[in-house]
Amino acid sequence: MHKTKELVINTGPLLAMIAGIGEASVIQYALDENIQTVCIDEAMGRRIARLNGLSLTGSIGVLIRAKQEGFAFSMQEAINRMQSHGIYLSQKVIDFALNRVL
Numbered sequence: 010m011h012k013t014k015e016l017v018i019n020t021g022p023l024l025a026m027i028a029g030i031g032e033a034s035v036i037q038y039a040l041d042e043n044i045q046t047v048c049i050d051e052a053m054g055r056r057i058a059r060l061n062g063l064s065l066t067g068s069i070g071v072l073i074r075a076k077q078e079g080f081a082f083s084m085q086e087a088i089n090r091m092q093s094h095g096i097y098l099s100q101k102v103i104d105f106a107l108n109r110v111l
Contacts, residue, residue: 032051032053032058047065068096
């Protein structure tokens with residue numbers, strides 16, 4: 010049986026309030042562990058990550074990298090799935106993603 014380990018990240022209340030608990034946890038963990046690049050999609054979280062000197066990618070950036078590294082999937086289908094789950098993507102981001110993997 011595989012055991013899971015719980016990871017506890019202590020974020021400051023101000024960071025969690027401004028960025029949201031998920032984004033705050035990602036930012037704090039990156040700072041604590043000296044990780045240079047984080048994956049955040051939300052605008053406020055991205056802004057705070059930049060203010061803390063972190064490099065950024067988003068969900069689409071991760072998908073583009075996966076395609077470039079040879080993972081076989083349809084970018085259009087991945088985008089459709091994200092949108093069907095309520096994730097907003099601008100047409101500019103969609104066009105960028107589709108053009109990058111052609």
